[in-house]
Amino acid sequence: MTALPVATPVAPEAGACRVLHLEDSLIDAELVAAQLARAGVACAITHVETRAAYSAALAGGSFDLVLADYALPDFDGLSALAMARELAPDTPFIFVSGTLGEEAAVDAVKQGATDYVVKQRLGRLPIAVERALAEARAHAERREAMAALAESEDLHRLIVESAEEYAIFTTDLDGVVTTWNAGAERILGYAAAEILGRSAEVVFTPEDRAAGCLAEEMRSALTKGCGDDERWHLRKGGTRFWASGLTMPLRDRAGAVRGFLKILRDRTERRRAEERRALLVAELNHRVKNTLATVQSLAQQTLKSEPEPRAFAATFQGRLRALARAHDLLTREEWAGATLADVARAALAPWLDGKGGGGRLGLDGPELMLAPRQALGLSMALHELATNAAKHGALSEPGGRVSLAWRRAGPAATVEWTEEGGPPVRPPERRGFGSRLLGRALAAELGGSVELDFAPGGVRCAVRLPLVADTAPASAGHGGEPGTNRDPGPCGMLPEAGRP
Structure with missing residues (x-):
């Protein structure tokens, strides 16, 4: 062959x-x-x-x-x-x-x-x-199945190890940690070698441990098939973070539960944002109520002092503009406060631009910070002083001048308003809007003292008020967070309003 x-x-x-x-x-x-x-x-x-x-x-x-x-x-x-x-x-x-x-x-x-x-x-x-x-x-077929299984396991491992935004770990039926991914190490701070074999309770707060929250989560997972929760957890160093979590039972092929899978996501920033949003809404609601109360009081007190409609409209509009300028200033600063110089320039803008004061109003002083409540009160007071000076005082005559100066005096600031060159001053026969505002209500609003002198040569007003670091107690209890300076208060001097 x-x-x-x-x-x-x-x-x-x-x-x-x-x-x-x-x-x-x-x-x-x-x-x-x-x-x-x-x-x-x-x-x-x-x-x-x-x-x-x-x-x-x-x-x-x-x-x-x-x-x-x-x-x-x-x-x-x-x-x-x-x-x-x-x-x-x-x-x-x-x-x-x-x-x-x-x-x-x-x-x-x-x-x-x-x-x-x-x-x-x-x-x-x-x-x-x-x-x-x-x-x-x-x-x-077995080789294909094994290859598919190996690929699936590799993919699962890759997903788990790559999911750094999630802390993913497993426990046995007693809550002892059996696996620990890179995300868990990054979020919770424990290396795998430090946490494997320890109870998962180590990441729960003491109060949640005492309440048996880990066991409750496992019971809930068994009952519902998947338990979800949001609570505070502990990092390795003891710091707390807010996390949303899922707990799921791990079953073998026969359906028997062999342990639990826990997935946590750090939601601390979201919770803080929600808390900030809630606080801002509360502050906004309080501020709107205060502003409405202030406007109502301005209207009532102006009507008492200016019953004639045309005079009422002019005076009321001037006071509203002063209040609006103060609000604009504080809004630009996110209601953290304002410098005394900015408050003065905003309140006295109509007389500083040359139209009313003709450059006869001088400002001088260092940069000092005021709390929002102080800024509003001082702004209204300066507006009343300037309005009175333009009608009856130093700014009513060409030769008159006004000086506003301030300086630091330890933990407080001293603000001095001085008029000169105007007509002779006569003390008012009755206490009006400005007199009561400056004499009693303003002192309470600013947390300091006010001295008003109707000297013949010109009105003088000296204000002493604590600086921002010392004003926290005065701002507490008016709807804002205790011990903060972010709440302007209800401007309580306005219901006592009158005119010098």
Whole structure:
């Protein structure tokens, strides 16, 4: 029989088994093909006779099964088996040999053969082939399943380790930590080596530990399938942070609970933002009420002092503008307070721009900070002093001048209003809006003292008030946070309003 130097390829039919048959006897090759065909095994057989053709076929083809004789002219069947295991390790390999003997068969199987069929019992070949193909399919399915599982585990591990915004860890049924991701280390501060084997209660606050919150979360997860909560937790250093969390039971394939999965997300900034928003809304509501009360009081007191409609409108509008300028100033500073110089310039703007004072009103003093309540009170007081000076005092005549000076005096500030060059001053016969504002209500609003002197040469007013660091007690109890300076208060001097 002439040996073929290369494989004789056969185009497979749909679903046919692709077989590489190494056989130096063409008659035996035909007998094998016939036996498989009679048994109904659909095969597309590629027949090779030499080592070179066999090697080339293995390297270049994709076969479902290798059949080989045990004894070959130019090399032995065990060498062929070794080549198949190297080039096609997952392909079943069956010896179809004329060599008898249990020893040969055992040796072949030990070295990796799937089966050993002797030519004298060729009727057993279809059964061996079908079994080999079934085992190969089962092995392939297991490999695919294992690969999918490994990929899934790798993906799960990648997700867990990459989710640095989330603290993800697991516990056993007693709440002892069993796994710990990088996000948990970043958020909670514990390295895995520090926390594994410890109770998850270490991340709960003392009050939640005492209340048994960890056990309650696990019970809730078992009852609902997934428990969610928001509470304070502890970092390694003892600092607290607000977190939203999920607790889920971990079950095995039989459905038995083996532990719990805990996922935490740091929500501290969101909670702080919500608290700030609630505080701002509360402050805004309080401020609006105060402003409305102030406007109502301004209207009532102005009506008392200016019953004639035209005079009432002018005076009332002037006071509203003064109040609006003070609010604008504080709003620009986010109601943290304002400097005394800014308060003075805002309150005295109509007389500083040359229209009313003609440059005859001078300001002098260092940068001193006032609380919002002080800024509003002083702004209204300066407006009343300037209005009175323009109507009756130094700013009512071309030669008159007004000086507003302030200085630091320890923990307090002294503010002095001095008029000169105006008409002779006569003390008022009755206490009006400005007199009561400056004499009693302003002192209470500013947390200091006020001295008003109707000297013949010009009105003088000296105000002493504590600086911002010393004004916290005065601002507490008016609707803002205790001990803060952000609440302007209800401007209580206004209901006592009158006119100098």
